[in-house]
Amino acid sequence: MRIVAGTRKSIPLKAVPGEMTRPTTDKVKESLFNILGPYLDGETVLDLFAGSGGLGLEALSRGANHCVFVEKQGKAVQVIKENIEKARFSDQSTVMKLDAKQAVERLVTEKSSFDLVFLDPPYNKVELYKLADTLFANGLVKPDGIVVCEHAKQVEIESLIPSGVCYRKETYGSLSISFFELKGDN
Numbered sequence: 001m002r003i004v005a006g007t008r009k010s011i012p013l014k015a016v017p018g019e020m021t022r023p024t025t026d027k028v029k030e031s032l033f034n035i036l037g038p039y040l041d042g043e044t045v046l047d048l049f050a051g052s053g054g055l056g057l058e059a060l061s062r063g064a065n066h067c068v069f070v071e072k073q074g075k076a077v078q079v080i081k082e083n084i085e086k087a088r089f090s091d092q093s094t095v096m097k098l099d100a101k102q103a104v105e106r107l108v109t110e111k112s113s114f115d116l117v118f119l120d121p122p123y124n125k126v127e128l129y130k131l132a133d134t135l136f137a138n139g140l141v142k143p144d145g146i147v148v149c150e151h152a153k154q155v156e157i158e159s160l161i162p163s164g165v166c167y168r169k170e171t172y173g174s175l176s177i178s179f180f181e182l183k184g185d186n
Contacts, residue, residue: 001013001014001015001023001025001026001052001054002026003054003057003058003061003087004026004029004030004033004058005030005033005058005061005062006039006058006060006061006062006063007061007062007063008057008060008061008087008088008089009061011061011086011087012086013052013053013054013057013083013086013087014052014079014082014083014086015052015079016051016052016073016075016076016079017075018075023051023052023054024054024055024120024150027172028172028175028177029054029055029058031170031172032055032148032170032177033058033059033062035168035170035179036116036146036148039062039063040059040062040063040064040116041063042063042064042065043059043063043064043065043114043115043116044064044065044066044067044068044112044113044114044115044116045059045060045064045066045067045068045114045115045116045117045118046067046068046070046107046112046114046116046117046118046135046140047059047067047068047069047070047117047118048070048100048103048104048117048118048119048120048121048131049070049071049100049119049120049121049122049128050069050070050071050076050080050118051071051076051080051120052076052079052080052083053069053071053079053080053083053084054083055118055120056068056069056093056118057083057084057087057089059116059118060087060089060092060093061087061089064092064115064116065092066092066093066094067089067092067093067094068093068094068095068096068107068112068114069084069093069094069095069096070096070098070100070103071095071096071097072097072098072099072100074097077095077097080095081095100121100128100131101131104131104134104135104138104140107140108138108140111139112140113139113140113141113142113145114135114140114141114142114145115142115144115145115146116145116146116148117132117135117140117141117145117146117147117148118148118150119131119132119135119147119148119149119150120149120150123151123152123155126151126155126157126160127160129149129151129157129160129161130160130161132147132149132157132160132161132164132180133160133161133162133163133164135147136161136163136164136180136182136183137163141182143182143184144181145181145182146179146180146181147161147164147179147180147181148177148178148179148180149161149177149178149179149180150175150176150177151175151176151177151178152174152175152176153171153173153174153175153176155176157178158178161180162183163182163183164180164181164182164183165180165181165182165183166178166179166180167179167180167181
């Protein structure tokens with residue numbers, strides 16, 4: 001596992017020990033960022049269920065301005081902090097050791113907003129994709145922002161996110177990545 005491209009290209013990232021996280025492979029990460037645009041330009045990013053922080057760190061390396069990493073598991077939070085330090089993104093990172101629902105509530109209270117959100121909960125907890133709807137409904141996603149959901153390919157999540165519209169879906173083996181934007185007059 002490494003940062004694939006950008007200012008910190010090839011920096012190896014530490015993985016969370018054990019089976020409690022499922023890191024996005026370098027191949028999928030590269031494809032995902034090719035879809036998003038190979039380089040970002042000052043975006044604010046939210047990495048929910050951050051695991052080792054690979055997606056948020058990739059976004060920072062490609063030009064995002066700031067990333068909020070949300071993870072509730074202590075071992076994973078420690079790995080995120082180590083990866084942030086190794087990649088030298090401490091000044092551009094915030095780590096929240098909270099359950100994702102609690103973090104979203106806090107971010108609503110703080111009136112935060114994001115250009116790009118990664119939502120990658122445990123695949124067996126399908127109801128957690130409803131957090132994307134909460135993000136849209138509470139203005140946590142900027143009007144032209146994107147929510148990227150990684151999920152098992154056999155699971156349809158569109159009905160869980162009525163405030164958003166899925167404008168693209170890509171499948172890689174047993175997983176799919178769905179791209180959502182705010183439903184509206186686009």
